[in-house]
Amino acid sequence: MKRKGLYFLIALALGGVGAAHAQDTSSSSAPAGFDDRWYIAPTVGGYYNDTDRNTNSRQVYYGLGVGKFIAPNTSIDLFIDRTKRDIDSKLGGGNWSNNNYGAAARFYFGAWDAWRPYLLAGVMGSYHHNRYDKAWSPAAEVGVGISKTITDSSDIRAEAGYRYDWDDKSQPEKDGYGDWFLGFSVVSRFGAPPAAPTVAPPPPPAPDCSKLDSDGDGVNDCDDKCPGTPAGTIVGPDGCPQKVVIDLRGVNFKFDYPKKGHVKAGEINKALAAPTADSIAILDQAIDTLGRYPNVKVTVAGYTDSVGTDAYNQSLSERRAQIVFDYLTSHGIDASRLQGPIGHGEADPIDSNDTESGRARNRRTELQVQQ
Numbered sequence: 001m002k003r004k005g006l007y008f009l010i011a012l013a014l015g016g017v018g019a020a021h022a023q024d025t026s027s028s029s030a031p032a033g034f035d036d037r038w039y040i041a042p043t044v045g046g047y048y049n050d051t052d053r054n055t056n057s058r059q060v061y062y063g064l065g066v067g068k069f070i071a072p073n074t075s076i077d078l079f080i081d082r083t084k085r086d087i088d089s090k091l092g093g094g095n096w097s098n099n100n101y102g103a104a105a106r107f108y109f110g111a112w113d114a115w116r117p118y119l120l121a122g123v124m125g126s127y128h129h130n131r132y133d134k135a136w137s138p139a140a141e142v143g144v145g146i147s148k149t150i151t152d153s154s155d156i157r158a159e160a161g162y163r164y165d166w167d168d169k170s171q172p173e174k175d176g177y178g179d180w181f182l183g184f185s186v187v188s189r190f191g192a193p194p195a196a197p198t199v200a201p202p203p204p205p206a207p208d209c210s211k212l213d214s215d216g217d218g219v220n221d222c223d224d225k226c227p228g229t230p231a232g233t234i235v236g237p238d239g240c241p242q243k244v245v246i247d248l249r250g251v252n253f254k255f256d257y258p259k260k261g262h263v264k265a266g267e268i269n270k271a272l273a274a275p276t277a278d279s280i281a282i283l284d285q286a287i288d289t290l291g292r293y294p295n296v297k298v299t300v301a302g303y304t305d306s307v308g309t310d311a312y313n314q315s316l317s318e319r320r321a322q323i324v325f326d327y328l329t330s331h332g333i334d335a336s337r338l339q340g341p342i343g344h345g346e347a348d349p350i351d352s353n354d355t356e357s358g359r360a361r362n363r364r365t366e367l368q369v370q371q
Contacts, residue, residue: 034072034112037189041065041157045183047083052174055085055096065104065185073108079122087130096130096170100139108147116147118159126165133169140164143181155187215239218295234296234369246286246298246367251279251324253363255307258319268323273360283324286367287331299368300325300340303348305359310345318343324365339370 047059063081070076084097102124110116120143127136143161150156160182168175209221215228217235224239236242251272258271272279290296302321304313321341329335351358 034069035189035194036069037153037191037194038066038068039187039189041067041077041079041185041187043079043081043183043185045181047085048180048182049085050177050179052171053085053096053177053179054088054091054171056088059083059085061181061183063100075106075108077104077106077122078102079104079124092131094131096128098129098165099127100124101127102139102141104141106145112149114148118145118147118157119143120145120159120161126167128165128167128170130170132171135167135169137165137167137169139166141181147187152193153189157185157187159183159185234293246289246296246369248282248286248324248365248367249361250282251365252360253320253365255305255359255363256316258323260315260319268327271320271323273363283327284331287328287333290328290333290337297337297339297370299342299366299370300328300338301366301368302341302343303362303364303366304346305362306346306349306353307359308346314343314345316343317345320363320365324367 041064043063043065045061047061049055049057049059051057061081061083063079065077065079067075067077067079080099080101082097082099084095087094087096102122104120104122106118106120108116108118120141122141124139124141125136126139128134141161141163143159145157145159145161147155147157160180162178162180164176164178166176212221213219213224214221215224216231217224217229217233217239219235219237219239221227223237226235226238226240229235229239229241233241253271254273258267268283269276269280290298300321302317302319302324304317304320306313308316318341321343325335325338325341328338346353346362349358349362350364351361353359353362
């Protein structure tokens with residue numbers, strides 16, 4: 001029995017080390033914090049004695065442990081326990097006592113608020129006292145147990161295991177004894193419980209960028225590839241600066257038109273040079289461009305050729321600017337986006353006034369984008 005018991009002791013010890021290592025390397029099994037207060041653990045239990053002792057087969061023991069958790073699932077105890085066995089009458093009777101002083105590690109599994117199974121491994125010095133000998137011998141133990149937290153400062157635990165005592169003096173023909181044991185302990189911790197770990201509040205949800213326009217350019221922050229553009233900057237659909245050109249070249253007027261009293265949006269065809277459909281198409285395209293860029297503002301300016309007096313041409317250029325201004329506003333362009341109408345008379349020609357074709361081009365209006 002002694003040799004088999006020794007092998008069993010070694011196997012259980014190796015298994016306990018392996019389980020503890022696996023537990024320490026598994027972050028999912030350990031809580032975020034643990035109670036590391038010192039505790040005491042009075043213990044009572046019983047032995048099923050090695051038959052080689054030649055004593056009674058069952059015996060009570062009692063002891064006291066002092067320990068603490070050193071990791072979420074690992075505790076260390078320093079302990080002392082005592083038992084006294086009755087020697088068989090065939091050997092003359094008498095008592096055989098053992099006082100054991102040692103350290104034990106327990107490796108727990110599961111959550112703190114549940115029943116927690118554990119593995120036990122310990123080493124000790126055993127002082128035996130009987131009529132044959134009084135001396136120290138080394139001893140070790142392994143076992144299994146289960147623990148349950150009852151209050152924030154107390155646990156109960158029950159364990160069973162195997163203890164081997166290398167006592168080769170009490171009976172010279174025996175070189176050690178293996179005893180099975182069963183124990184029950186009440187664990188009482190000292191001091192106030194540790195404060196619960198502070199859980200940081202979750203970060204607020206990120207704002208919906210599709211509903212934000214941080215730089216006020218009319219493009220939401222999700223689509224804006226150029227954030228922070230200065231106020232008033234004309235931007236494209238991607239929020240980046242864009243130069244907008246509204247070209248009214250091709251919108252030409254008849255000579256000396258519109259007449260006074262004909263400055264009405266509905267009568268613009270009377271003032272346009274033939275074919276009027278081409279000029280109307282260009283004006284409608286300008287309206288579409290202004291609709292796609294709601295931040296764009298333009299100056300409506302009119303011009304004439306060089307025929308006529310300066311005063312007459314100034315008035316004519318203003319009428320041309322006015323009739324285009326009215327056409328734009330009658331087709332949905334808000335007047336707040338239009339500056340003018342302004343007449344420049346025969347100033348700033350874009351072609352020669354010495355030819356009929358050149359003078360026709362100079363009879364024009366312009367939409368000048370305000371950058």
